[in-house]
Amino acid sequence: xxxxxxxxxxxxxxxxxxxxxxxxxxxxxxxxxxxxxxxxxxxxxxxxxxxxxxxxxxxxxxxxxxxxxxxxxxxxxxxxxxxxxxxxxxxxxxxxxxxxxxxxxxxxxxxxxxxxxxxxxxxxxxxxxxx
Numbered sequence: 001x002x003x004x005x006x007x008x009x010x011x012x013x014x015x016x017x018x019x020x021x022x023x024x025x026x027x028x029x030x031x032x033x034x035x036x037x038x039x040x041x042x043x044x045x046x047x048x049x050x051x052x053x054x055x056x057x058x059x060x061x062x063x064x065x066x067x068x069x070x071x072x073x074x075x076x077x078x079x080x081x082x083x084x085x086x087x088x089x090x091x092x093x094x095x096x097x098x099x100x101x102x103x104x105x106x107x108x109x110x111x112x113x114x115x116x117x118x119x120x121x122x123x124x125x126x127x128x129x130x131x
Contacts, residue, residue, distance in 0.1 A: 017034045022076070024061040025061060026059055028049050029050045030067070
């Protein structure tokens with residue numbers, strides 16, 4: 001169903017004079033308008049993104065962020081991520097809790113000499129009630 005939706009949107013945008021600019025590693029597709037519109041004496045093109053999956057602005061890859069917000073006119077190269085690689089974690093990092101020399105979580109509830117402090121009743125009373 002998602003592929004059918006993407007094909008329909010792609011054809012619709014082609015008819016509206018948008019040209020396909022590229023696709024990022026998350027599956028988002030980027031388009032820009034072929035003809036520039038003049039607003040305030042300046043030519044401005046429209047740039048849009050069609051999200052893969054749920055439309056969430058945080059799902060734009062860092063490479064394409066500058067292009068979609070008109071910070072850069074250079075179209076970034078496509079980077080392919082492997083399936084087991086996380087979005088923002090470099091491949092050379094390891095999860096600190098899964099390695100042999102990892103940080104062990106401390107459980108202070110076992111065999112602990114800690115005793116919770118309980119206030120005396122005299123302290124809990126109002127100064128006028130203390131005798």
